[in-house]
Amino acid sequence: GVTLLQEVKCPLITDMVNQAVNRCIENAAGVRNNDKEAVARVFEALTIAGVTMGLNKNTRPASGAEHHLAHFWDLSAIRRNKEHALHGESVGVGAIVISRMYELAKDLIPQNIQGPSSEYVRNVLLSAGAKISPSELDVSKEDFKDSLVYGYKISPKYTVLTYLNERYPSLLKEFAEKITEECYSF
Numbered sequence: 554g555v556t557l558l559q560e561v562k563c564p565l566i567t568d569m570v571n572q573a574v575n576r577c578i579e580n581a582a583g584v585r586n587n588d589k590e591a592v593a594r595v596f597e598a599l600t601i602a603g604v605t606m607g608l609n610k611n612t613r614p615a616s617g618a619e620h621h622l623a624h625f626w627d628l629s630a631i632r633r634n635k636e637h638a639l640h641g642e643s644v645g646v647g648a649i650v651i652s653r654m655y656e657l658a659k660d661l662i663p664q665n666i667q668g669p670s671s672e673y674v675r676n677v678l679l680s681a682g683a684k685i686s687p688s689e690l691d692v693s694k695e696d697f698k699d700s701l702v703y704g705y706k707i708s709p710k711y712t713v714l715t716y717l718n719e720r721y722p723s724l725l726k727e728f729a730e731k732i733t734e735e736c737y738s739f
Contacts, residue, residue, distance in 0.1 A: 566605045571615050573598040573651055578677050585682035604625035619647030621704035629696045638690040645683045649674045650732060656714055657728045661721055662713065694737045701729035714735055
């Protein structure tokens, strides 16, 4: 059965997170150009995101499946005694990847859970000068694919990866294979 956690969606926290996200998007190009005001606005947005996690008493408002991937990649690198990417770089790449997962699973999940397109997320990160692929993070193809299939085990947070594993495990593996090939086919 599905272990969907009963979570309460607070309109205030949702508004705060949306404002923080929009502030980051609006200042992406400025960050790339080292504009001090843009960088300050992004830091303010990150602080707001931190406050929302405090208000919610967990990381849910600012952390989802993209963090499962980032932590999976970190742990894999640590096990191999390798350097790993900065957390924000990994989360950014993870956001692109999870957006792609949502696109592939769009007919399997409730429509009100859809997020931005992977192309949109990629373009925002490009405008900020951020990394956009797992290979830029030195994540192996095998670790990348495994993170999509097993990353939900990193924490009990219920995400799209948990949902797909519980309801459509064979499709999760199929989507993981497809996204892996897309990311490593250059």
